[in-house]
Amino acid sequence: MGTGQKETLCEMKQITKCFDKVTAIKDIDFEIYAGEVHALMGENGAGKSTLMKILYGYYSRTSGDVKVSGKEVHFNSTHDxxxxxxxxxxxxxxxxxxxxxxENLFVGRKRPRKRWGGFDTGKMQEEAREVFEKLDVNLDVASQVKHLSVANCQMIEIARALIRQAKVIIFDxxxxxxxxxxxxxxxxxxxxxxxxxxxxxxxxxxxxEIFRICDRITxxxxxxxxASDVISEFSQDKLVKLMVGRPLSQLFTRxxxxxxxxxxxxxxxSSDGRFADVSFEIREGEVVGMAGLIGAGRSxxxxxxxxxxPVTSGIVKIHGExxxxxxxxxxMRKKIVYLPEExxxxxxxxxxxxxxNISLASLGSLTKYGFINYKKEKEISDRYIHTLSIRGASVDKPVSQLSGGNQQKVVVSKIxxxxxxxxxxxxxxxxxDIGAKSEIYKLIDELAGQGKAILLISSELPEVLSMSDRILVMHEGKLTGEFGKEEATQEKIGLAASGVADGRQIDTD
Known part of the structure; x- marks a missing residue:
C-alpha cells in the first residue's frame, strides 16, 4: 500500500447495509490515515454515499465494524x-x-455562556473569526447565511468541521x-x-482533481x-475501467x-453587462461546443x-428568418429548448x-379543458424512463430520490x-458519474444524427474536444476563438479562453 507508518484514524471492515430486502453495499473495507486525501470513486449508485453516511452516523450499518482511533464505535446520529x-x-x-x-457554526455544539447564563455572542464570534482566518476566508460572521454565495456557504460547512476539531472530514x-x-x-x-x-x-x-490532490483511491x-491503492498505481484509463467496466476511450460517442x-x-x-457582439451559426446535425472560463458569458x-x-442588440435567425x-x-414555440446548468x-x-417533471414543459399538449391527461403523461414518461435508462424509477417516484445522473436524465427527458x-x-x-456521462454523450450523438442543431456549453475540455464539430471560445463576454474539430487543442482553447490569444476563425461554409 505504500502508506508507511501513518496513524489509522478510521477503519471500516466488512460493511454491509440493507434497505428492506435491497442490499445497497456489501462487505466493503475502507480506512483513512492521518494526513492523507483518500478518494472514494464509483458511479452514482455504487455505494459511496451510503458508506460515508454510515461513517457520519446518518445510517446505521446492517453488519460490519467501524473503528475510530482504534476504538469500535456505534453511531446513532450525526451528532455522535x-x-x-x-x-x-x-x-x-x-x-x-x-x-x-x-450561529450556524455552533448549531448542535455547546455554546459559551456569560456569568449570568446568557450566550456569549462575542466569544462565539471570536472563535468564528479565528477559524475563518485559518481558512483565509474574509466573512462577516454576524451576517445571515442567506446573503452569501454558494462558495462561502461551503466554506462555512468546512469551518463547522474545523471548529469541532474533526479528525476526518468527508468532502462530497x-x-x-x-x-x-x-x-x-x-x-x-x-x-x-x-x-x-x-x-x-x-x-x-x-x-x-483526483489525480491532482489525492494520495490513495478506493x-x-x-x-x-x-480496488484500493496509492494514486501512482492508477491511470485515468485504469480508474474509469475499474468504475464502469470499460476504458475511457469508449465513453465518448461521436x-x-x-x-x-x-x-x-x-x-x-449583445446583452448589457453580460456579453457583446457575438456571432455564430449552427447547422443541421452539428454540435457546436462553447468553451471558456466561468463568468465568460457562455451560460x-x-x-x-x-x-x-434580455437581448439589447443583434439579430437571431432560425432557418434564415x-x-x-x-x-x-x-x-419553445420556435423549437428551441434549454438544458440549464443547475x-x-x-x-x-x-x-x-x-x-x-418530465411533462412539466409540455402540459399544453397534455391538457384539455384544464385537466391533465394522466394516461398520456404516464405513456410519455414511461417511454423516456426506458429510452434514457432512468434507473430505479417509477413514474410516481419523487425526483428528489434519484441520483444526480438520473435527475439529469429527467431534465433531458423534459426538454x-x-x-x-x-x-x-x-x-x-x-x-x-462516468457511466451517466457516457449515456448523455450517446444521446447527443443520436440527436445530431437526427439533424438537430446543438449548442454544447461545457467547462470540461475533453468533453468539448470529443463531442463538438466546431468549438467557440468565450472570454469576458466576447467571442475570442473558433476552431474546427481537427485543429482544436486544449492549449489553443486555453489561450483563447484566457484572453492571451485570439483563436483563428475558420471557414464554416
Whole structure:
C-alpha cells in the first residue's frame, strides 16, 4: 500500500447495509490515515454515499465494524459522529439561511455562556473569526447565511468541521458549484488539513482533481469493493475501467457528422453587462461546443437565446428568418429548448414525481379543458424512463430520490418531449458519474444524427474536444476563438479562453 507508518484514524471492515430486502453495499473495507486525501470513486449508485453516511452516523450499518482511533464505535446520529471527530461537507449545502454565520457554526455544539447564563455572542464570534482566518476566508460572521454565495456557504460547512476539531472530514463533490479561483482556495485548505494530520475523504467525478490532490483511491462498483491503492498505481484509463467496466476511450460517442443547412444564425448579439457582439451559426446535425472560463458569458448566451435574459442588440435567425424571442415560451414555440446548468434549482421541482417533471414543459399538449391527461403523461414518461435508462424509477417516484445522473436524465427527458430542432445544453454532464456521462454523450450523438442543431456549453475540455464539430471560445463576454474539430487543442482553447490569444476563425461554409 505504500502508506508507511501513518496513524489509522478510521477503519471500516466488512460493511454491509440493507434497505428492506435491497442490499445497497456489501462487505466493503475502507480506512483513512492521518494526513492523507483518500478518494472514494464509483458511479452514482455504487455505494459511496451510503458508506460515508454510515461513517457520519446518518445510517446505521446492517453488519460490519467501524473503528475510530482504534476504538469500535456505534453511531446513532450525526451528532455522535461529530463528537467522535467525523465531519462532513455535503454536496447539497445544509445550513440555516436565517441564522448568522456564527450561529450556524455552533448549531448542535455547546455554546459559551456569560456569568449570568446568557450566550456569549462575542466569544462565539471570536472563535468564528479565528477559524475563518485559518481558512483565509474574509466573512462577516454576524451576517445571515442567506446573503452569501454558494462558495462561502461551503466554506462555512468546512469551518463547522474545523471548529469541532474533526479528525476526518468527508468532502462530497465539493467543487461542483465553485469557480476556478474558489476551487484553488479549497485545494489550499485541503493541503493545510493534510499537513495538520487530518484525514480527508474526497468524492468527485472530476478525474483531474483526483489525480491532482489525492494520495490513495478506493473504487466501488455496484455496492461492492473493487480496488484500493496509492494514486501512482492508477491511470485515468485504469480508474474509469475499474468504475464502469470499460476504458475511457469508449465513453465518448461521436459518429461522422452529416451537416446540413444553417438552422440557427446569431449576428452581433449583445446583452448589457453580460456579453457583446457575438456571432455564430449552427447547422443541421452539428454540435457546436462553447468553451471558456466561468463568468465568460457562455451560460448567458444560452439563456438569452432561450428568452430568459434580455437581448439589447443583434439579430437571431432560425432557418434564415429573423425571430424575436422574449420568453422561454417564445423559444419553445420556435423549437428551441434549454438544458440549464443547475438542474436542482433551475430544471426540476424536487418534491414532484418523475412523471410530473418530465411533462412539466409540455402540459399544453397534455391538457384539455384544464385537466391533465394522466394516461398520456404516464405513456410519455414511461417511454423516456426506458429510452434514457432512468434507473430505479417509477413514474410516481419523487425526483428528489434519484441520483444526480438520473435527475439529469429527467431534465433531458423534459426538454426532449418538446421535440426540438435546436438544443442548448448548458453543462449537461456536471456532477454526474462516468457511466451517466457516457449515456448523455450517446444521446447527443443520436440527436445530431437526427439533424438537430446543438449548442454544447461545457467547462470540461475533453468533453468539448470529443463531442463538438466546431468549438467557440468565450472570454469576458466576447467571442475570442473558433476552431474546427481537427485543429482544436486544449492549449489553443486555453489561450483563447484566457484572453492571451485570439483563436483563428475558420471557414464554416
Amino acid at each position: 459522529a461529530e463528537a467522535a471527530g467525523i465531519g462532513m461537507v455535503p454536496q447539497e449545502i445544509d445550513l440555516f439561511p436565517e441564522l448568522t454565520v456564527t 463533490e465539493p467543487t461542483a458549484s465553485l469557480t476556478d479561483r474558489e476551487t484553488e482556495r479549497l485545494f489550499k485548505v485541503i493541503q493545510e488539513l493534510k499537513e495538520a494530520g487530518v484525514g480527508v475523504v474526497y468524492i468527485s467525478h472530476r478525474l483531474e 473504487v466501488l462498483r455496484d455496492g461492492r469493493w473493487v 459518429g461522422k457528422s452529416r451537416i446540413g443547412k444553417t438552422v440557427l444564425s446569431v449576428e452581433g448579439l 448567458e448566451i444560452g439563456q438569452a437565446l432561450f428568452g430568459v435574459l 429573423e425571430v424575436h424571442i422574449k420568453s422561454p415560451e417564445d423559444a 438542474r436542482r434549482s433551475q430544471g426540476l421541482i424536487l418534491p414532484m414525481s418523475i412523471g410530473s 426532449m418531449v418538446r421535440e426540438p430542432e435546436i438544443l442548448i445544453l448548458d453543462e449537461p454532464t456536471r456532477g454526474i
